Amino acid sequence: RKEVEQDPGPFNVPEGATVAFNCTYSNSASQSFFWYRQDCRKEPKLLMSVYSSGNEDGRFTAQLNRASQYISLLIRDSKLSDSATYLCVVNNLNRDDKIIFGKGTRLHILP
Amino acid sequence: NAGVTQTPKFRVLKTGQSMTLLCAQDMNHEYMYWYRQDPGMGLRLIHYSVGEGTTAKGEVPDGYNVSRLKKQNFLLGLESAAPSQTSVYFCASSRQGNTEAFFGQGTRLTVV
Numbered sequence: 001r002k003e004v005e006q007d008p009g010p011f012n013v014p015e016g017a018t019v020a021f022n023c024t025y026s027n028s029a030s031q032s033f034f035w036y037r038q039d040c041r042k043e044p045k046l047l048m049s050v051y052s053s054g055n056e057d058g059r060f061t062a063q064l065n066r067a068s069q070y071i072s073l074l075i076r077d078s079k080l081s082d083s084a085t086y087l088c089v090v091n092n093l094n095r096d097d098k099i100i101f102g103k104g105t106r107l108h109i110l111p
Numbered sequence: 112n113a114g115v116t117q118t119p120k121f122r123v124l125k126t127g128q129s130m131t132l133l134c135a136q137d138m139n140h141e142y143m144y145w146y147r148q149d150p151g152m153g154l155r156l157i158h159y160s161v162g163e164g165t166t167a168k169g170e171v172p173d174g175y176n177v178s179r180l181k182k183q184n185f186l187l188g189l190e191s192a193a194p195s196q197t198s199v200y201f202c203a204s205s206r207q208g209n210t211e212a213f214f215g216q217g218t219r220l221t222v223v
Binding site: 045 | 153209211216
């Protein structure tokens, strides 16, 4: 099993719809989790951290399920500007202090 | 605020040439990383550093060397460039290993 796995997509979603992505991780000792956004030909930027209790930032909600070892990102009322690649990030601090990126999920919001 | 700065932004090399990519951060971060990104492959970790004077191998270290002589700088070297090293290279830094990583704008390297 890969350390971090994401559905590559693309997800083609009409504007205004709700879309959700999952990301699974293999190391149960993983301690910290993030969602990053990457626009075409740009560097990744932090979208939000993922806390054990779940967290919300405007139209975005992140959840962590430790029992099933996955994190999720929910985008409500999607906008054209949400079109990007969303990267799941997991930190295995107990192993070798490196952060691990998923390959990303491509999202296309359709007008 | 500069954040993470990579130089150069673009470069074309001939096979066998060498070059060094420079990453500089002004946030006093302990951790620094070098990634390469290829279509369909996502970000792959080349080397990383958990503090000044330390380096460690990542997922794809072959053909690359790194140095972290100063806390704010992380250098990535290609001793003998190969076409397989054509890629976009991203440097990143973070305060600790489990905190937000900040990325540079990337270096687009083509080896012909």
